[in-house]
Amino acid sequence: MSQTLPELTDATLTLENRVATLTLNRHDVRNALTGTALVDDIVATAAWVNRCQNVSVLVITGAGSAFCAGGNVKDMAERSGDFAGDVAEVAERYRTGIQRMPLALNQVEVPIIAAVNGAAIGAGFDLANMADLRIASRKASFGETFLNLGIIPGDGGAWFMQRQIGYQRAFELTLSGRVISADEALTYGVVLEVVEPEQLMEAALAHANRIAAQPPKATRLTKRLMKMAPDMELKPFLDVCAVFQGMCHNEPEHLEAVERLLTRMKR
Numbered sequence: 001m002s003q004t005l006p007e008l009t010d011a012t013l014t015l016e017n018r019v020a021t022l023t024l025n026r027h028d029v030r031n032a033l034t035g036t037a038l039v040d041d042i043v044a045t046a047a048w049v050n051r052c053q054n055v056s057v058l059v060i061t062g063a064g065s066a067f068c069a070g071g072n073v074k075d076m077a078e079r080s081g082d083f084a085g086d087v088a089e090v091a092e093r094y095r096t097g098i099q100r101m102p103l104a105l106n107q108v109e110v111p112i113i114a115a116v117n118g119a120a121i122g123a124g125f126d127l128a129n130m131a132d133l134r135i136a137s138r139k140a141s142f143g144e145t146f147l148n149l150g151i152i153p154g155d156g157g158a159w160f161m162q163r164q165i166g167y168q169r170a171f172e173l174t175l176s177g178r179v180i181s182a183d184e185a186l187t188y189g190v191v192l193e194v195v196e197p198e199q200l201m202e203a204a205l206a207h208a209n210r211i212a213a214q215p216p217k218a219t220r221l222t223k224r225l226m227k228m229a230p231d232m233e234l235k236p237f238l239d240v241c242a243v244f245q246g247m248c249h250n251e252p253e254h255l256e257a258v259e260r261l262l263t264r265m266k267r
Helices: 038-051 073-078 087-096 100-106 123-129 157-165 167-176 182-188 197-212 216-231 234-249 252-266
Strands: 011-016 019-024 057-062 066-068 112-116 119-121 133-137 141-143 179-181 193-195
Touching (some): 019 038, 019 197, 038 057, 057 066, 057 197, 066 123, 100 123, 112 123, 119 123, 133 182, 133 197, 141 182, 179 182, 182 193, 193 197, 216 234
Parallel strands (some): 066 119, 112 133, 119 141, 133 193
Antiparallel strands (some): 141 179
16 A cells, blocks of 8 residues: 555656546657566556555646557567667567566556556557546547558557547558648547647546545446446446445445535535
């Protein structure tokens, strides 16, 4: 239950009013995930969030003009860094590198909100799709551009996107490799809301604070149910719901919430 923030290299992390805000801070490379320590920072933050019971929401955003540019194209051209070596070497580097990010974020117990301030390209688009909610600046853009470079979404993007917007739309965006605007992303259901750039964090934090005001243990259990539901049959899912509900009924936060409601009803 550590409240001490983890030490990060290429990102910053704050905690206020039960809302943790992770800011990708390598604007010099448009917050690229390869050739930086950003994956390590994201994984460390995900683990810390699960340990720290004082966190109810995680907001992820980017510093500078981009949310996240995905892979470093210069390294791809030079077959260096994360992209060097034969098939087995590259595969192992993916497994021990960027693929730790989707595994870690998919296990985060609290709601994740992506505040997309600028371009979310390739693995950056996938990172946004690993969140539960996406709020976009009008300057944001989104592109599943892997195929344009002759590669596939090696970070699990094909798994995440179709769960967000359906197979057909995800297929079209992935196979065309086209970049879409924030407004088009809103039309497709990629993002929940589009706001002016100066209002982005205010809008994201409004959603975060609304969720953070809910009973924290029940919030974490509800997130778990939402993640479990698509992959379960109804009967075993209802069995899990029954156990989680029993846990909730025996938590002090439940009785406190009931008392608050009864007090309001008496006014």
